[in-house]
Amino acid sequence: MITDTKTVNGDRYIPLNNTAINALKQIQDYNQYYNIQTNLVVSNDKGAMVNERNLQRTLDRVLKKGMGDDYKHHGIHSLRHTMGSMALSTGKIDIKVVSEILGHSDINLTYNKYIHIIKEQKTQALELLDVI
Template identity: 35%
Template structure:
């Protein structure tokens, strides 16, 4: 129900060039509950059970009452990619990857669209789902059952 971003500061009385803005998302479709797999829930519980012993108002990524800076998250993400030997992609690319893999696994496109907070399935399919040649071959070979 909240969106956080670092934006350019246009207030000349503010000493920094950028500032963090936390506000309502840009559209009503962006306000949503996002389901998590059982595995992810279990992983989160392992960490959050320890954290919530001290306070219920903690941010998951930091373990304290202060949010993680968007630049810090991006920096850590870049480091994790390097450690894993994966070419750099920006964080937003994960949304495209999620959409593509979810569709490949047979998840209903309407579910994928709502999870991503899109207003239409068309947007999800046109902008986020990227079908691989491997998937096209798998799909076209389904026609073999007719011969």
């Protein structure tokens, strides 16, 4: 689906890390090798847009293979939440930065969505005091 973003904050610049850049290069190399002409990041073998249902089925197969018996269905949007959770759980990325990457209009929206991660960080911080 190609549409406008829901809010003004949805239009934003997000720098890519080396892992993302390498993944995009692999996709370009794959497309070039198989002579797939497309400007899309994800396309079918003819270069056309992949429908959402097929994309979801692919994610399900990847998750099932990686998780085995622990597999549980996750929607495509859950990848966004996973990124936010992982970024905050490092304890090295400020919540304001995560909020901006996710395109949240207000840092409180991010805070409320990821409060469980913040509570875990508080517990870990206080446990560090035991060492001191």
